[in-house]
Amino acid sequence: MMNERDNSPERPESNRADNVSRRSVVTAGAGLAIGAAVPALMSGTGARAQVTNGRPRTLIIASHPYPDRSVVNKALWEPAQAAEDTMFKNLESVYGDNLQGFDRTEERRIYRDMERLVLMFPIHWFNMTPMMKAYMNEVWGSGAPSELRGKELLVVTTTAGGADAYRPEGRLGFTIEEVLTPLQASANYTGMNFSEPLAFLGAAGAGADALRQYQDTLAARLREAPRRT
Ligand SMILES: Cc1cc2nc3c(=O)[nH]c(=O)nc-3n(C[C@H](O)[C@H](O)[C@H](O)COP(=O)(O)O)c2cc1C
Numbered sequence: 001m002m003n004e005r006d007n008s009p010e011r012p013e014s015n016r017a018d019n020v021s022r023r024s025v026v027t028a029g030a031g032l033a034i035g036a037a038v039p040a041l042m043s044g045t046g047a048r049a050q051v052t053n054g055r056p057r058t059l060i061i062a063s064h065p066y067p068d069r070s071v072v073n074k075a076l077w078e079p080a081q082a083a084e085d086t087m088f089k090n091l092e093s094v095y096g097d098n099l100q101g102f103d104r105t106e107e108r109r110i111y112r113d114m115e116r117l118v119l120m121f122p123i124h125w126f127n128m129t130p131m132m133k134a135y136m137n138e139v140w141g142s143g144a145p146s147e148l149r150g151k152e153l154l155v156v157t158t159t160a161g162g163a164d165a166y167r168p169e170g171r172l173g174f175t176i177e178e179v180l181t182p183l184q185a186s187a188n189y190t191g192m193n194f195s196e197p198l199a200f201l202g203a204a205g206a207g208a209d210a211l212r213q214y215q216d217t218l219a220a221r222l223r224e225a226p227r228r229t
Helices: 072-082 091-095 104-111 130-140 181-190 208-223
Strands: 025-027 050-053 058-062 086-090 116-122 152-158 198-201
Touching: 050 072, 058 072, 072 086, 072 116, 072 152, 072 208, 086 091, 091 130, 104 130, 130 181, 152 181, 152 208, 198 208
Parallel strands: 025 198, 058 086, 058 116, 116 152, 152 198
Antiparallel strands: 050 086
């Protein structure tokens, strides 16, 4: 198992949070070790099962297999839960770790009126989380759900590896966009518009300032209109 402290692909050396801009790939440096809580940010950012604000044009599906150890995703759930016209759903809070427990009919009913689907998860072994994958298997099935056609798919993800590692010439040899290719192919298959992912690189161990910038970046992206085809 990859350990963020010792074996992560790259531990950023300096704080690069000032790089945060409108770029979709955001890097920041380590200030705190992973697991070092930022009390002001963490209060009230628990894994709420489901929150709906206004008429949900955006459905956010969040997943983290170890919510008690999460710092970055937990911080991101705050603006996700507060966004206008959004339904936020945390898979582990709703379904636990039951890989086959999804309410397929109800999940797909939500798709009808939405215009943007956001999948939010940490990268674990260069992949999505088990519950996110199970959600797609069980809710989407093996076909291409017609309710998704023409809608935006936005992936929001976090990594320990930094921007230097996620390069063709870097330690990993692939960009984060390439790591996310299966999701892009899934969007193509279902007729969704795969928009540029919002990737917070080198995020493990982010300090309070970087976490706030991540939150602001995500909130700004969610305020943008859904990019339908
Ligand atoms: C089991 C496991 C596997 C991981 N695999 C990767 C990986 O493949 N690439 C990477 O950049 N970071 C990897 N990480 C680091 C996480 O992506 C990082 O800690 C996480 O995005 C930070 O968000 P969090 O505080 O919400 O957990 C891994 C972490 C764990 C626990």
